[in-house]
Amino acid sequence: MTPRPQVEPTRRAILLGASNITLGLPWVVPAVEERLGAPVEVVGAWGHGRSYGEPSSLLFRTLRGIVHSKVWQELDERPAIENHALVTDVGNDIAFGHSPEEIIGWVTTVFERLERLGARTVVTGLPVERLRDQSRWNFFVFRLLYFPQYPLRQTEILEKVDEVSGRLTELVTRFGFHFVHMERHWYGLDPIHIQFTHMMEAWEKILRGWDDGGEEAHKRWANPRRAVELYSLRPERYDIFAEKFFTPQPCYQTKHHSPISMY
Numbered sequence: 001m002t003p004r005p006q007v008e009p010t011r012r013a014i015l016l017g018a019s020n021i022t023l024g025l026p027w028v029v030p031a032v033e034e035r036l037g038a039p040v041e042v043v044g045a046w047g048h049g050r051s052y053g054e055p056s057s058l059l060f061r062t063l064r065g066i067v068h069s070k071v072w073q074e075l076d077e078r079p080a081i082e083n084h085a086l087v088t089d090v091g092n093d094i095a096f097g098h099s100p101e102e103i104i105g106w107v108t109t110v111f112e113r114l115e116r117l118g119a120r121t122v123v124t125g126l127p128v129e130r131l132r133d134q135s136r137w138n139f140f141v142f143r144l145l146y147f148p149q150y151p152l153r154q155t156e157i158l159e160k161v162d163e164v165s166g167r168l169t170e171l172v173t174r175f176g177f178h179f180v181h182m183e184r185h186w187y188g189l190d191p192i193h194i195q196f197t198h199m200m201e202a203w204e205k206i207l208r209g210w211d212d213g214g215e216e217a218h219k220r221w222a223n224p225r226r227a228v229e230l231y232s233l234r235p236e237r238y239d240i241f242a243e244k245f246f247t248p249q250p251c252y253q254t255k256h257h258s259p260i261s262m263y
Contacts, residue, residue: 008255011036011082013077014119016042016066016110018089020194022048025230026222027199029254032206036084038256043078044086045069045263047235051093053106062239067109070236074249075117084210087111087177090168091126091161091192095147100163104171111175121177122209126165129184130191131158140190168257178209181261226254235262 015021021028021044033040045066049058054066075083087110093103108159114121134142153214172179172256187199194202199222234247250259 006170007039009039009041009081009258011084012041012043012078012214014071014083014085014114015042016045016071016085016087017044017046017048018092019048019192020089020124021046021086022231023196024192024199024203025233026227028202028207029230029258029260030222031203033254033256033258035210038254039258041078041081041261043071043074043261043263045071045173045235046089047238047262049092050089050172051096051098052090052110053093053098053102054096056096060204060240063235065106067106069263072113074261074263075113083114083117085112085114085117085119085121086124086206087121088124088206090123091164094160094164100160100167103164103168107168108171111171113176114177115175120210121175122176122180122206123168123172124180124206125180125182126161127167127184127187127192128161128165130182130187131161133184134191138189138191141189146192180206180209233260233262237263242250 013036015028029042032042047058047063049056050063051065053067055062055064087107090103090107093106094100111121134154136154139157143152169179183202186194186202188195229252233251234245235251236247236249238245238247247262249261249263250263252260254260
């Protein structure tokens with residue numbers, strides 16, 4: 001059982017997204033602790049291939065959509081402390097064939113809930129520049145590796161990316177949240193995942209939005225042992241084939257006594 005923190009956190013980081021949070025955890029968690037001051041209560045819904053609105057599967061594992069995740073019930077029931085939120089990977093659902101209307105509808109629901117929680121929210125844009133300069137060969141390999149079961153056409157994807165990106169920007173402005181542009185050089189041949197060589201730079205810039213730019217935090221390399229531990233975390237509920245699995249939360253505690261709960 002995960003030990004309780006020695007000092008109760010007075011700030012909470014709500015992380016919502018898909019693969020970029022999952023892959024970035026070894027950089028995200030230390031950056032969150034430095035930006036907000038440890039211990040921080042880290043809670044959220046993320047995972048490879050996570051959809052904002054529908055169940056999504058990767059190989060044999062299925063996760064509920066973020067809007068249907070138990071994270072919202074948990075946030076309503078937990079003590080009221082200062083909330084900071086990160087919303088990222090909004091474009092993931094385009095590859096699953098969902099329309100811009102559906103995607104923006106789900107994200108609007110997420111924004112409304114975060115607004116009710118009084119969360120200081122940072123939203124990342126889509127990697128529009130990298131997706132636009134993708135060659136046909138690069139797109140074919142990308143689709144084959146990540147979304148082989150979906151009949152995606154490059155022109156259709158780019159049209160949806162432009163529409164979702166524009167509507168997302170308008171939505172962020174309407175709610176008064178902080179928008180972060182995703183830099184072209186953060187991506188390589190893989191056009192949707194931040195390169196490991198740019199993780200530190202990217203997450204430092206993204207999380208700086210919690211204090212409207214603020215001071216630049218100390219750049220830290222990910223600790224290899226803790227990276228393995230963070231990559232091994234399991235959500236509160238996930239399905240493998242038709243069988244349901246449950247993991248007690250919080251599922252991890254950092255050396256600075258920040259509990260992490262994943263839904």
